[in-house]
Amino acid sequence: MGDTPLSRRTFLSAAGVAGIAGLAGPLLSACGTSGPAGGKGGGKTLQVWVLQDAGQNPIQQAALDDFNKSSKTKLKLVPIATSGGADYTDKLRIGMGSPNPPDLIFNWGTGSIQDYAQGGRLVDLSSQLASDPTWKNSFLPSVLDAGKAAGKYYGIPLRGMQPVLVFYNKTLFAQHGQQPPATYDDLLKLVTYFDSKKIQPFALGHVDAWPNLMWLEYLVDRIGGPTVFQGILQNVLAGKPGGWGQPAMLDSLRRIQDLVDRRAFGTNFASVNYVNDGAGLLFAKGKAAMHLMGTWEMSNQVDKHPDFAKKDLSFAPFPTVAGGKGDANSVVGNPTNYFSISSKSADIAGATAFLKKEMANPMYVDKLIKAGDVPAVSGLESRLSASPNPEFAKYVYQMVQKAPSFTLSWDQALPHKFTDPLHTGLQKVFLKKMTPEQFVQAMDAVK
DSSP: OOOOHHHHHHTTOOOOOOOOGGGHHHHHTTOSOBSOSSSSSTTOEEEEEEEOOTTTHHHHHHHHHHHHTTOSSEEEEEEEOOSSHHHHHHHHHHHHTSSSOOSEEEEOSTHHHHHHHHTTOBOOOHHHHHHOHHHHTTBOHHHHHTTEETTEEOOEEOSBOEEEEEEEEHHHHHHTTOOOOSBHHHHHHHHHHHHHTTOEEEEOOGGGSHHHHHHHHHHHHHHHOTHHHHHHHHHHHTTSOOOOOOHHHHHHHHHHHHHHHTTTTOSOGGGOOSTTSHHHHHHHTTSEEEEEEETHHHHHHHHHOHHHHHHTEEEEOOOBOTTOOSOTTOEEEEOOOEEEEBTTOTTHHHHHHHHHHHTTOHHHHHHHHHTTOOBSBSSOGGGGGGSSSHHHHHHHHHHHHTOSOEEEOHHHHSOGGGHHHHHHHHHHHHTTSSOHHHHHHHHHTOO
């Protein structure tokens, strides 16, 4: 708890990399494995890089302390002070390019580690997981799969899950005799209804750009299934033409502009932000009936509008689309963060032993739950009662547990050069300053 909207999103934001050469000196001194020379294992001290975070670092340190008590290999937590995910990825790139890279690295899976995986700089954990089904089965499959790069396992889940879902004002809905949308047609009817009552159907932090993307991600998933974006991502990472102009993409973009025409986001959304509580305040004050947002919205409302969070806030999955190929149970958002092991680590066996012993350890998992996280670990239903918001935690857990796919937010999965065109182009689509066809052309033109 206690995260601002900005920090909550940025904590799971694998933003871009722009080389910061001036950081190399102080960073390189913090990299690598220290300890006496010699063979693998004997008294090594491994560096574990994580984002600096007042809430999470003590929990991570507790896991290291537990491991260090019984291991010859010692682990040292190295929190990287940043103003956001972008700074961390900048510093990580410098560290991973040094002669002595960090041994264990905090990351976001998929695109955030693709270059390291393809360059042979990370340990492929596929055989380890295959030979130890107990370890593999400790994690929810859709989240573990999101730690893959190039079809192989390089990441082990280390903290909570943050899918995107439809938040709604249950008191407002009850007063108007309405139900949360199960289908897209239901959603359109709700838009028409609430607009007719002078209530904005959906809050939207358009100014910050990334909230818009959640609409495109879910519509593409529901219409075409997760393979649509997977295909784009594979092409992009392989350096092939992106193929953005797929039918599901164009259909989704047209639906977004139709929602704008229907005043689904009101008439002033172009000036509304998310990170400074613009959209959240509209929602909490009953001026907007719904809000499509990641699970951090619960924390933000509890922190900023506790009465609304306690009395009025409820949640539902994104609706199905008639004739769509997507599974109703699939989700998009931020699967979790991961630990990966550098292939240059002086003690790969020790680093692997830490991941096996601690990442699904009940002590570590319980600390995450008490901090408000919903860990990606199997068999947690009864233990989630210890969460600050147990009903919500159990809902999120069950949602991800039954999800056949969990698509990482596109602006995190794609290489950084796509982020700005994706955000600015989609903003223009919402503002009707760019057609769906022009958006597709602009994305296909990114090299």
